[in-house]
Amino acid sequence: MLTSKRVSVLAFMLTAVLLFGTAGCAPATPPSPATPDSECDLLRAELAKANAELEKLKAQLESARAEITTAKAASLEDLLRHRRSVRDYADAPLTRDEVMKLLWAAQGITRAWGGRTAPSAGALYPLELYVAVGNVVDLSPGVYKYHPRENKLTLVKEGDVRTALALASLGQRSVADGAIDIVIAAVYERTMVKYGARGERYVHIEVGHAAQNICLQAVALGLGLVTIGAFQDSAVAKIIGMSPDEAPLYVIPVGRLE
Numbered sequence: 001m002l003t004s005k006r007v008s009v010l011a012f013m014l015t016a017v018l019l020f021g022t023a024g025c026a027p028a029t030p031p032s033p034a035t036p037d038s039e040c041d042l043l044r045a046e047l048a049k050a051n052a053e054l055e056k057l058k059a060q061l062e063s064a065r066a067e068i069t070t071a072k073a074a075s076l077e078d079l080l081r082h083r084r085s086v087r088d089y090a091d092a093p094l095t096r097d098e099v100m101k102l103l104w105a106a107q108g109i110t111r112a113w114g115g116r117t118a119p120s121a122g123a124l125y126p127l128e129l130y131v132a133v134g135n136v137v138d139l140s141p142g143v144y145k146y147h148p149r150e151n152k153l154t155l156v157k158e159g160d161v162r163t164a165l166a167l168a169s170l171g172q173r174s175v176a177d178g179a180i181d182i183v184i185a186a187v188y189e190r191t192m193v194k195y196g197a198r199g200e201r202y203v204h205i206e207v208g209h210a211a212q213n214i215c216l217q218a219v220a221l222g223l224g225l226v227t228i229g230a231f232q233d234s235a236v237a238k239i240i241g242m243s244p245d246e247a248p249l250y251v252i253p254v255g256r257l258e
């Protein structure tokens with residue numbers, strides 16, 4: 001486990017090595033006689049790499065701190081008491097681990113036969129989860145699909161679609177500002193093939209179960225989110241790259257608290 005102490009020590013070591021390592025390099029031209037140009041370039045590249053690594057560690061540290069803070073107050077009653085719609089977020093990245101925990105809360109597999117975190121009429125599981133990634137330390141911007149069975153993501157399309165999603169959500173700023181947007185879709189047919197017209201109601205009930213799980217997981221992780229229902233269905237489906245049998249039901253921007 002990554003502790004605050006370990007991150008601080010790593011950060012210190014990285015800084016020390018790179019400070020001493022690049023000491024013989026001139027900051028700009030003309031080149032220092034002490035160290036040849038190519039060696040300096042190499043060290044500068046190393047420094048840039050180490051800085052990127054440091055940023056990752058900082059984000060992990062922030063997330064570890066948030067977990068420590070919320071772990072103290074993690075009874076179900078506390079999570080329910082603290083849940084609130086949050087529409088403004090800090091400009092800070094989430095970690096891949098946090099993203100996976102949010103998605104698992106919604107539809108994660110909890111039994112060998114396929115039972116999930118949220119109930120489903122007839123265990124038919126009509127929901128599909130996507131995540132539009134914008135600012136996550138170890139996930140490049142793009143749209144990903146969540147696969148509950150393997151608890152993994154696959155890339156649907158590359159590139160940051162948060163602004164496009166915000167426009168499709170009647171210009172709601174929270175959708176562009178969240179580090180990610182979770183989009184919950186449904187394949188109605190999976191449930192309606194058994195339950196007929198009543199299956200539509202069941203699908204809508206189920207999306208509520210899944211979204212509430214995400215809400216409570218976000219509180220547990222010290223993150224903010226808002227559940228958004230006001231958007232143009234066809235535009236959201238197109239931006240995300242859904243298959244024709246999938247209909248979007250919820251857009252959920254998530255970000256770090258300010």
Ligand SMILES: Cc1cc2nc3c(=O)[nH]c(=O)nc-3n(C[C@H](O)[C@H](O)[C@H](O)COP(=O)(O)O)c2cc1C
Nearest residue numbers: 083084085086087169172174226227228229230231
């Ligand atoms: C089905 C549904 C749709 C919603 N759609 C939006 C929305 O489009 N934009 C938004 O900012 N909030 C949306 N909300 C969040 C509500 O505005 C929010 O839950 C309500 O103001 C109560 O605040 P609370 O969540 O902090 O208790 C929606 C909530 C639900 C349940």
